[in-house]
Amino acid sequence: MQIDKEIDTRGLNCPLPILKAKKALTDMVTGQLLKVVSTDGGSLRDFQAFSKQTGNELVEQQTVGDEFIHVLRRR
Numbered sequence: 001m002q003i004d005k006e007i008d009t010r011g012l013n014c015p016l017p018i019l020k021a022k023k024a025l026t027d028m029v030t031g032q033l034l035k036v037v038s039t040d041g042g043s044l045r046d047f048q049a050f051s052k053q054t055g056n057e058l059v060e061q062q063t064v065g066d067e068f069i070h071v072l073r074r075r
Contacts, residue, residue, distance in 0.1 A: 001033065001059075001060075001071065002033065003033050003034075003035045003071070004028060004032035004033050004034065005024055005027075005028060005032065005033075005034050005035070006034070006035040006036075006037070007020055007021065007024050007034070007035070007036050007037070008037050009021075009036060009037065009038045009039075009040070009043075010037060010038065010039045010067065011039060012038070012039075012040065013040050013042075014040055014042050014043070014046055015046070017036060017038045017040055017043050017046070017047075018043075018046055018047070018050050020036075021034060021036050021047070021050070021070075021072065022050075022054075024036075025054075025056060025072065025074050028074045029074065030074055030075060031073060031074060032073070032074045033059065033071055033072070033073055033074075034071070034072045034073075034074065035069065035070070035071050036069070036070045036071075036072070037067055037068075037069055038067065038068045038069075038070065039066055039067055039068070040068070041068070043068050043070065044061060044063075044068055044070075047061065047070045047072070048061075051072065054075070055075040056072045056073060056074060056075045057072065057073040057075070058070065058071075058072055059071040059072065059073050
């Protein structure tokens with residue numbers, strides 16, 4: 001998977017990971033992939049809801065140790 005942009009939101013709680021992802025996506029073009037690394041457990045459901053609301057595809061979610069990784073495709 002070719003990640004076009006990655007943002008680190010470790011240590012930030014809701015809604016900051018979503019807000020930072022939203023801002024990053026505005027600078028990207030359709031089809032590009034954004035990877036978000038978070039330590040907020042609520043981010044799993046937050047990114048699912050964000051994807052449905054915005055139309056950006058949630059390609060993948062992973063839990064690695066105490067980190068949550070989300071990959072979004074820009075609509």
